[in-house]
Amino acid sequence: MKTYAIGVIPGDGIGPEVVNQGLKVLREMMTQFEFDCNLVEYPYSGEYYLKTKELVPEHVIDEWRGLHAVYLGAIGHPDVEVGLVERSVILGLRFGLDLYINLRPIKVYAEHLCPIKDKKPEDIDFVVVRENTEGLYSQIGGHLKRGTPDEVATVTGVYTRKGVERAIRYAFELAVQQAADRARPPQVTLVDKANAIRPQEIWTRTFAEVSAEYPQVKTDHAYVDACCMWMIKNPEWFDVIVTANLFGDIITDLGAMLQGGMGIAASGNLHPGKTSMFEPIHGSAPKYAGKNVACPLGGILAVSMMLDYLGEKQASTAIEQAVGYLLASGRIPSTDAHSGLSTTEIGDMVLQTLQTQPALS
Ligand code: IPM
Numbered sequence: 131m132k133t134y135a136i137g138v139i140p141g142d143g144i145g146p147e148v149v150n151q152g153l154k155v156l157r158e159m160m161t162q163f164e165f166d167c168n169l170v171e172y173p174y175s176g177e178y179y180l181k182t183k184e185l186v187p188e189h190v191i192d193e194w195r196g197l198h199a200v201y202l203g204a205i206g207h208p209d210v211e212v213g214l215v216e217r218s219v220i221l222g223l224r225f226g227l228d229l230y231i232n233l234r235p236i237k238v239y240a241e242h243l244c245p246i247k248d249k250k251p252e253d254i255d256f257v258v259v260r261e262n263t264e265g266l267y268s269q270i271g272g273h274l275k276r277g278t279p280d281e282v283a284t285v286t287g288v289y290t291r292k293g294v295e296r297a298i299r300y301a302f303e304l305a306v307q308q309a310a311d312r313a314r315p316p317q318v319t320l321v322d323k324a325n326a327i328r329p330q331e332i333w334t335r336t337f338a339e340v341s342a343e344y345p346q347v348k349t350d351h352a353y354v355d356a357c358c359m360w361m362i363k364n365p366e367w368f369d370v371i372v373t374a375n376l377f378g379d380i381i382t383d384l385g386a387m388l389q390g391g392m393g394i395a396a397s398g399n400l401h402p403g404k405t406s407m408f409e410p411i412h413g414s415a416p417k418y419a420g421k422n423v424a425c426p427l428g429g430i431l432a433v434s435m436m437l438d439y440l441g442e443k444q445a446s447t448a449i450e451q452a453v454g455y456l457l458a459s460g461r462i463p464s465t466d467a468h469s470g471l472s473t474t475e476i477g478d479m480v481l482q483t484l485q486t487q488p489a490l491s
């Protein structure tokens with residue numbers, strides 16, 4: 131039997147509640163599709179830091195490199211210095227494991243979930259390929275004369291040819307791969323701000339060079355401000371978007387709202403062929419923590435993405451179809467904390483659907 135080594139980081143706030151539902155679904159898939167997972171839990175979080183003053187040690191990052199995947203809930207605690215634990219755990223994973231792709235599907239599972247008038251599920255089904263290890267997240271910068279009237283703060287956006295090219299190449303490969311089971315032709319849209327931030331022209335040039343290798347893929351370009359406009363006005367134009375780290379962060383929150391809310395959006399932080407990390411894109415939502423009201427669907431779909439990555443395609447599809455069915459049928463009426471269903475009830479519904487409606491998969 132295939133066995134996967136999976137690190138689990140429940141994290142802060144609603145993270146543990148959501149992860150519990152994801153693991154419930156994962157265990158069901160293990161039974162149905164006959165694979166095994168060796169789950170190793172890690173305590174790193176804001177809460178753990180407050181108790182122990184411990185962030186993620188280097189040797190643990192090394193240990194993670196030996197796993198097949200890491201499943202993360204959410205990180206962020208209101209009593210900890212802003213971003214400290216997020217940088218240690220989330221960026222520690224992304225940079226430490228060189229997870230250079232952040233894959234964020236934007237898909238509407240039921241028309242009533244989408245806040246844009248007259249947009250149907252078939253209109254909103256695209257993927258954002260967010261470069262995940264460079265750009266304005268490079269942690270290069272700092273303060274001079276901090277707290278004085280002469281204070282200076284700098285931050286450097288880093289775009290390496292290698293980093294840009296591997297993100298763009300991944301986007302083209304993905305577009306080609308997806309086109310196989312879709313009616314529409316593959317398209318990759320480059321999103322940047324190379325008019326105002328001229329060094330981002332490295333994206334323009336690299337995109338042109340890589341696209342020449344994929345004559346079957348249509349190409350398009352949008353500045354990031356215009357991309358926000360088109361995502362609302364004509365989301366059906368997009369197939370695969372490739373973009374720099376910060377822009378990808380921003381437009382995928384917008385994308386989550388197109389899908390019906392932060393509660394449903396999932397992501398994969400990938401280094402193809404190596405240990406990769408899967409998480410819902412929402413944060414720790416401290417105000418909902420411990421109340422059993424958070425929507426676990428983003429966390430559950432992150433499990434689906436993880437299984438797809440691990441090669442358990444049938445299990446991955448089964449989960450996505452079960453979620454899609456529950457949303458489309460209205461049995462789960464919304465993907466926020468006010469659906470009238472608890473976190474555990476939603477997890478149970480997904481589980482039951484997977485158990486009783488195998489025809490769906
Ligand atoms: C995300 C989050 C993170 C990011 C934060 C928590 C560091 O917003 O995964 O989108 O900015 O990438």
Ligand code: MG
Binds near residue numbers: 379380383
């Ligand atoms: Mg974000």
